[in-house]
Amino acid sequence: MPAQPAAAATSATxxxxxxxxxxxxxxxxxxxxxxxxxxxxxxxxxxxxxQVPALxxxxxLSRAEVHGVITFYHYFRSAPPARCVVQICRAxxxxxxxGDRLLAHAESVLGCSLHxxxxxxxxxxxxVYCLGLCASSxxxxxxxxxxxxxxxxxxxxxIADVNQLQEAV
Numbered sequence: 001m002p003a004q005p006a007a008a009a010t011s012a013t014x015x016x017x018x019x020x021x022x023x024x025x026x027x028x029x030x031x032x033x034x035x036x037x038x039x040x041x042x043x044x045x046x047x048x049x050x051q052v053p054a055l056x057x058x059x060x061l062s063r064a065e066v067h068g069v070i071t072f073y074h075y076f077r078s079a080p081p082a083r084c085v086v087q088i089c090r091a092x093x094x095x096x097x098x099g100d101r102l103l104a105h106a107e108s109v110l111g112c113s114l115h116x117x118x119x120x121x122x123x124x125x126x127x128v129y130c131l132g133l134c135a136s137s138x139x140x141x142x143x144x145x146x147x148x149x150x151x152x153x154x155x156x157x158x159i160a161d162v163n164q165l166q167e168a169v
Contacts, residue, residue, distance in 0.1 A: 012050060018043050019051050023058045033059050033069060037076060046077035082117050082124035084162050086110070087141040090127040093134035098151070102138045105152040109159060123159075 022039045026032040036055065041047055047070050056063045070076045088094075088103050107113050110123045117124050133139040136148035142158055150158070 012048070015044055015048055015051060016054070019054055023054070026058075028058055028060060030059050030061060033061070033066070034073075037070065041076060045081050046079055049078055083122050085124045085126060085141075085143055086159075087126045087128035088114075089129070089131050089133070089137065089139045091130040091134070091137075093130075094137040094139055097137040099138040102140070102150055102152060102155060106140075106155060109156065 019040055022036050022043070025039075026036045033055070036059075037047060040051065049067075052063050052066050052070070055061075056066045059066070070078060086106060088106055089099060090103075091099075103114070106125060110118045110125055112118050112123070112125050114125055114127050128141060131139045131141065131146055133146070133148045138150055139146065139148045140150050140155075141147070142162060147154070147158060
C-alpha cells in the first residue's frame with residue numbers, strides 16, 4: 001500500500017520551497033491552478049492554508065478564489081492527512097452489495113465515523129463516490145490502494161496488515 005507523505009514533519013520553509021518549484025513548472029494561466037494544487041498535495045499530503053496567498057498571487061486570483069477551488073473538490077485537504085486514509089465507496093452499487101454494512105463495521109473498528117479520525121490519529125475514514133468497481137463491490141481504498149469485494153472480515157485483515165506495516169516503520 002502506498003504510504004502517505006510525511007506532511008506533519010514538513011516545515012513551512014520547506015513547503016514554500018516545494019511550492020516555488022511547482023509554480024516554476026506551471027505558468028500563471030488560471031487553468032494551471034488545479035495541476036499545481038494536485039502537485040502540492042502529492043508532495044506534502046495537503047494544501048497548507050498559509051500557501052494560499054502565494055498560489056493566489058501566481059495565478060492572479062484572489063485568496064478567496066483559490067480557497068474556493070480547494071474546498072470545492074473533495075480530493076484536496078487543508079490539514080495533514082492521517083497516516084492511513086481509508087475511503088469506502090458510497091455509490092449505489094457498493095451500497096446494494098453490502099457497502100452500508102461494511103461502513104458500519106469500519107466505523108466500529110476504527111472508532112470514528114465518515115470524515116473523522118481514529119482516536120490515535122492513525123486512521124481517517126472518508127467517503128469516495130464510485131471507484132469503477134461496481135461489478136466487484138463493495139470497494140474501498142487504503143492509502144490509494146484499491147480493494148474490491150471487501151467483506152467485514154477482509155476489512156479486518158487489511159487493517160491488521162496496515163497496523164503491522166506501521167509497527168515495522
